[in-house]
Amino acid sequence: MQAHDGMYIDGEWRPAAGPEKIEVRNPADGTVIATVPAGGEQDVAAAVRAARAAFPGWAATPPAERAARLGALRDALEARRDEIAETVTAELGSPLAFSHAVHASVPIAVCASYAKLAADYPFEEEVGNSRVFHEPVGVVGAITPWNYPLHQIVAKVAPALAAGCTVVLKPAEDTPLVAQLFAEAVHEAGLPAGVFNLVTGVGTVAGQALAVQDGVDLVSFTGSTAVGRQIGAAAGAAVKRFALELGGKSANVILPGANLTKAVKVGVANVMSNSGQTCSAWTRMLVHADHYDEAVQLAAASVAKYVPGDPKDEGTRIGPVVNAKQRERVTGYISQGVKDGATLVAGGPDAPEGHEQGCYVQPTVFAGVTPEMTIAQEEIFGPVLSILKYEDVEDAVRIANGTVYGLAGAVWSEDEEEAVAFARRLDTGQVDINGGRFNPLAPFGGYKQSGIGRELGRHGLGEYLQTKSLQF
Numbered sequence: 294m295q296a297h298d299g300m301y302i303d304g305e306w307r308p309a310a311g312p313e314k315i316e317v318r319n320p321a322d323g324t325v326i327a328t329v330p331a332g333g334e335q336d337v338a339a340a341v342r343a344a345r346a347a348f349p350g351w352a353a354t355p356p357a358e359r360a361a362r363l364g365a366l367r368d369a370l371e372a373r374r375d376e377i378a379e380t381v382t383a384e385l386g387s388p389l390a391f392s393h394a395v396h397a398s399v400p401i402a403v404c405a406s407y408a409k410l411a412a413d414y415p416f417e418e419e420v421g422n423s424r425v426f427h428e429p430v431g432v433v434g435a436i437t438p439w440n441y442p443l444h445q446i447v448a449k450v451a452p453a454l455a456a457g458c459t460v461v462l463k464p465a466e467d468t469p470l471v472a473q474l475f476a477e478a479v480h481e482a483g484l485p486a487g488v489f490n491l492v493t494g495v496g497t498v499a500g501q502a503l504a505v506q507d508g509v510d511l512v513s514f515t516g517s518t519a520v521g522r523q524i525g526a527a528a529g530a531a532v533k534r535f536a537l538e539l540g541g542k543s544a545n546v547i548l549p550g551a552n553l554t555k556a557v558k559v560g561v562a563n564v565m566s567n568s569g570q571t572c573s574a575w576t577r578m579l580v581h582a583d584h585y586d587e588a589v590q591l592a593a594a595s596v597a598k599y600v601p602g603d604p605k606d607e608g609t610r611i612g613p614v615v616n617a618k619q620r621e622r623v624t625g626y627i628s629q630g631v632k633d634g635a636t637l638v639a640g641g642p643d644a645p646e647g648h649e650q651g652c653y654v655q656p657t658v659f660a661g662v663t664p665e666m667t668i669a670q671e672e673i674f675g676p677v678l679s680i681l682k683y684e685d686v687e688d689a690v691r692i693a694n695g696t697v698y699g700l701a702g703a704v705w706s707e708d709e710e711e712a713v714a715f716a717r718r719l720d721t722g723q724v725d726i727n728g729g730r731f732n733p734l735a736p737f738g739g740y741k742q743s744g745i746g747r748e749l750g751r752h753g754l755g756e757y758l759q760t761k762s763l764q765f
Contacts, residue, residue, distance in 0.1 A: 300490075301491040307339075319386070341509060344461050374397045381443065385439060416428075422765050428759055433458045462489070504523075504524045518742050525745070542576060542671070546719075561658075565676050568675065570619075573723065580683070619652065623674065624643075627655075637657070638658040638660045658680065704726055712727060722740055
């Protein structure tokens with residue numbers, strides 16, 4: 294696959310300021326599939342200058358015209374659907390079928406939703422004797438992760454553009470190729486020069502430079518809570534807007550009377566998809582004591598269907614994790630779970646048989662997990678499920694809310710209103726009821742240390758606006 298040896302700045306591909314490179318590796322076998330420039334402060338500064346210069350014109354562009362450009366961007370992404378899926382499979386290791394169904398399809402749907410919202414959003418409204426304007430914040434610095442590389446880009450860039458902001462994107466160093474592909478689509482969609490800019494580089498250099506640039510008005514970051522704290526501190530010191538989408542340790546609560554077989558099967562699938570590299574994955578399954586043993590047996594049977602394989606094979610359901618560092622992190626947590634006394638029902642810390650090369654981790658299920666164990670408290674970000682026992686509803690609420698996170702979750706019940714009542718008691722930003730489907734218009738984001746702000750839909754667009762009122 295062809296990689297650009299430059300940065301996309303002010304509507305063209307330019308050479309990087311320095312000679313440093315990033316090797317992009319296929320996590321299934323460790324081979325280098327491309328190299329891209331490792332940008333630094335000079336590249337970021339040039340991109341921010343371009344975005345700053347383009348901002349007045351783009352902010353003044355009528356919303357209907359901005360909507361038309363987003364519609365063209367959506368069409369450009371749709372035309373590259375297969376290329377997107379193949380690129381994500383190569384650099385992330387996601388199974389090809391999942392890359393088609395999620396990594397390509399979801400960003401296209403989200404882009405389409407913002408093309409419509411850009412045209413429909415009430416950027417001006419009357420409130421009593423005041424006229425209230427919702428105006429673009431300015432230049433957005435977007436720093437995105439590798440786990441859903443194109444979706445996370447579109448979830449920031451599309452609403453920012455819809456709002457009238459200009460953008461500098463620093464994508465994750467593990468998955469820069471789909472970001473370059475996105476820049477190509479932006480160019481094809483006819484967005485004015487400087488409205489969108491791309492700088493590839495490592496987080497500690499290019500990401501840090503973007504987060505502290507004076508010319509950036511808002512920093513939007515998705516990634517670890519530790520890095521989010523640093524970005525929030527830097528932005529706060531500069532009195533700069535920021536949005537953070539961080540970690541999760543989401544609870545999947547199965548209430549007595551729910552369809553246990555379905556709840557467990559869907560719960561296992563949720564944790565194993567994308568090799569467990571999902572911030573909103575339901576990594577803690579909470580089951581009533583009366584049904585606990587049956588749930589453990591069902592989970593063991595279900596996870597057995599997730600056999601690691603070559604991500605390029607259409608039949609593969611689970612591929613490698615993104616890199617060797619991530620593999621060591623996940624297997625370290627699995628070993629910690631064993632050390633802490635949890636029972637391995639499936640998987641373990643050793644490499645899957647036949648996949649000793651590459652960054653593969655065994656799909657793992659733990660039983661006998663107690664709420665204070667490390668594997669029940671910390672985000673693992675791998676294909677690891679912990680099953681916990683609760684005695685009654687109050688106990689379930691306490692356990693579900695008993696972490697520093699509050700990103701997502703699920704509740705299962707034969708009575709939908711009972712599930713809704715339970716979900717209202719969860720300190721979490723998004724809850725699926727009886728397997729509720731993904732909605733690109735619903736706000737996504739967390740309580741507590743899972744983040745600040747919301748993405749997707751009208752709430753996501755609102756993050757990139759500031760408010761002015763005129764009194765008459």
